[in-house]
Amino acid sequence: LKLRLSSSETMLAVETKCNRFIRRQSLLFLLFILICSPCKGFQNPANAAGMRHRCCSVKSLKPTSENTVISTMEQAEEKSFDERQKEIDNFGTHEHDGWKSKMKESIFLGIEPSPQIIAIMTIYFVEGALGLARLAQTFLLKDELHLGPAEMSALTGVFSLPWTIKPLYGFISDGFPIFGYRRQSYLILCGILGSAFYLALSSNFWGIVDNQWTMTLTIVSLLGSSATIAFSDVVADGIVVQETRDAKDPKVAGGLQSLCWGSAAVGGLSSAYFSGSLLEIMSPRNVFGLTAVLPLLVAFTATSINETRIAEDDADLDPSKQIQDLWMAIKKPEIWRPALFMFLWQSTPTSDGAFLYFMTNDLGMGPEFLGRVRLVTSAASLLGVWVYQKFLRTVAIKDILFWSAIISAPLGLTSLILISHANRAIGIPDGAFVFGDDVALAILGQVAFLPTLVLAARLCPPGVEAVLFATLMSIFNGASTVGTEVGAALTKWLGVTENNFENLSLLTIICSLSSLYPLLFIGWLDDVGSVSEKELEKEQTK
Numbered sequence: 001l002k003l004r005l006s007s008s009e010t011m012l013a014v015e016t017k018c019n020r021f022i023r024r025q026s027l028l029f030l031l032f033i034l035i036c037s038p039c040k041g042f043q044n045p046a047n048a049a050g051m052r053h054r055c056c057s058v059k060s061l062k063p064t065s066e067n068t069v070i071s072t073m074e075q076a077e078e079k080s081f082d083e084r085q086k087e088i089d090n091f092g093t094h095e096h097d098g099w100k101s102k103m104k105e106s107i108f109l110g111i112e113p114s115p116q117i118i119a120i121m122t123i124y125f126v127e128g129a130l131g132l133a134r135l136a137q138t139f140l141l142k143d144e145l146h147l148g149p150a151e152m153s154a155l156t157g158v159f160s161l162p163w164t165i166k167p168l169y170g171f172i173s174d175g176f177p178i179f180g181y182r183r184q185s186y187l188i189l190c191g192i193l194g195s196a197f198y199l200a201l202s203s204n205f206w207g208i209v210d211n212q213w214t215m216t217l218t219i220v221s222l223l224g225s226s227a228t229i230a231f232s233d234v235v236a237d238g239i240v241v242q243e244t245r246d247a248k249d250p251k252v253a254g255g256l257q258s259l260c261w262g263s264a265a266v267g268g269l270s271s272a273y274f275s276g277s278l279l280e281i282m283s284p285r286n287v288f289g290l291t292a293v294l295p296l297l298v299a300f301t302a303t304s305i306n307e308t309r310i311a312e313d314d315a316d317l318d319p320s321k322q323i324q325d326l327w328m329a330i331k332k333p334e335i336w337r338p339a340l341f342m343f344l345w346q347s348t349p350t351s352d353g354a355f356l357y358f359m360t361n362d363l364g365m366g367p368e369f370l371g372r373v374r375l376v377t378s379a380a381s382l383l384g385v386w387v388y389q390k391f392l393r394t395v396a397i398k399d400i401l402f403w404s405a406i407i408s409a410p411l412g413l414t415s416l417i418l419i420s421h422a423n424r425a426i427g428i429p430d431g432a433f434v435f436g437d438d439v440a441l442a443i444l445g446q447v448a449f450l451p452t453l454v455l456a457a458r459l460c461p462p463g464v465e466a467v468l469f470a471t472l473m474s475i476f477n478g479a480s481t482v483g484t485e486v487g488a489a490l491t492k493w494l495g496v497t498e499n500n501f502e503n504l505s506l507l508t509i510i511c512s513l514s515s516l517y518p519l520l521f522i523g524w525l526d527d528v529g530s531v532s533e534k535e536l537e538k539e540q541t542k
Contacts, residue, residue, distance in 0.1 A: 132291050142360075191302070195292045233473075354501075
């Protein structure tokens with residue numbers, strides 16, 4: 001007989017039936033021996049009593065007694081089966097709990113993976129994955145619209161303008177809920193509009209406009225797509241801040257911020273290489289068509305966010321009250337001093353636009369290689385999140401920012417080796433120098449950015465969490481826009497064009513050394529920057 005056992009429960013059932021059959025036959029055989037051949041032990045009263053105590057006397061061995069004994073043994077066997085089945089179930093439960101606990105610690109950084117957390121992670125992941133169209137935007141402006149380095153840098157700053165008015169989005173989402181919802185409704189709306197803008201770019205506006213309007217509508221569409229991403233980012237930040245404020249465990253603050261920005265880094269990592277490799281086989285507009293799917297994912301994910309419908313007469317919806325609360329929060333020294341320092345730090349000029357033209361026109365690097373560069377820098381950003389979470393949570397915020405600025409300045413100057421082609425004289429390929437600076441600065445950027453986010457999230461009061469957090473992020477984004485526009489002006493002033501790179505070295509030196517001057521004002525971080533995130537958590541638990 002061949003038995004095909006598909007589970008442990010089937011095995012136990014078969015084993016139980018076999019044991020019952022063997023024991024039943026053994027018992028009958030034992031009864032037969034006892035009746036036919038009484039042993040000498042029964043002649044001793046003590047032994048006989050012991051035997052009766054353990055089993056039964058010869059006189060009591062009747063058919064009804066046999067059934068009673070067998071029934072008792074069957075009940076014991078049933079109990080044994082139930083206990084063994086319970087052990088198997090408990091083992092599976094313990095193993096599942098252990099797996100879940102390991103996933104919670106390793107992937108979710110100790111945060112319970114609720115549907116709310118999964119939705120937040122998805123939104124940030126999509127924000128990072130939208131980098132799929134970043135190089136498509138660059139090559140659309142460069143090759144199809146024929147813009148130079150200075151114009152490219154200037155337009156890059158213009159496209160980031162929607163990120164500088166994030167408080168406005170916060171006021172809108174907090175003060176004017178759609179159908180009674182502050183978060184879900186706006187995320188769905190932004191997802192649909194963002195997809196529409198990318199589809200318009202993909203189809204070249206469906207061929208219904210003249211060529212003279214192509215430049216204008218392209219700029220408008222890129223601005224619109226940037227605005228929808230910025231708006232959804234504000235809404236997601238508001239959810240994160242609210243979760244941070246409501247959490248009983250102070251570790252949730254740092255863990256949730258790291259989890260969110262880590263998700264964005266993973267999204268950027270997953271799309272980085274394809275942002276360049278796809279341009280080798282299709283046009284930039286076709287890449288925009290693929291990117292149009294991602295905003296719809298945000299709209300779909302928003303439906304799983306747990307949000308209570310708000311009454312129209314809710315007092316928290318008063319815009320004047322929000323402005324008052326926002327002003328009260330901004331007046332705190334621990335808010336405006338670090339924010340002003342970060343503005344100075346972020347507003348230093350950059351030569352990224354000119355250097356991109358140098359890599360493509362002088363060094364001959366194509367979109368696929370640039371996609372690999374983005375892939376490595378995205379991985380470096382994710383590594384920066386891990387480094388901060390693992391080693392720097394016990395280091396003072398002020399020290400992290402200081403040493404990040406000190407290290408970034410000489411790293412920026414390594415580009416001079418590539419610009420002068422000195423690397424070729426010693427046999428080092430051009431690609432080796434392209435990765436180094438971007439990787440190091442990406443790590444330093446994440447390491448310096450996360451502690452500021454944690455501090456800002458903890459200081460946001462109820463009711464205006466989206467507005468205040470958006471205000472702080474707008475300060476940083478506005479500073480980056482200033483730096484980009486200053487860099488564009490320097491590029492124009494030094495005469496760096498798509499074919500002339502004689503003054504690119506001077507532009508690089510100015511941009512790199514200017515990153516050190518904000519350290520003159522690092523004393524503005526003395527109030528709050530002298531403590532680490534770990535110390536902030538201890539103070540929160542007291």
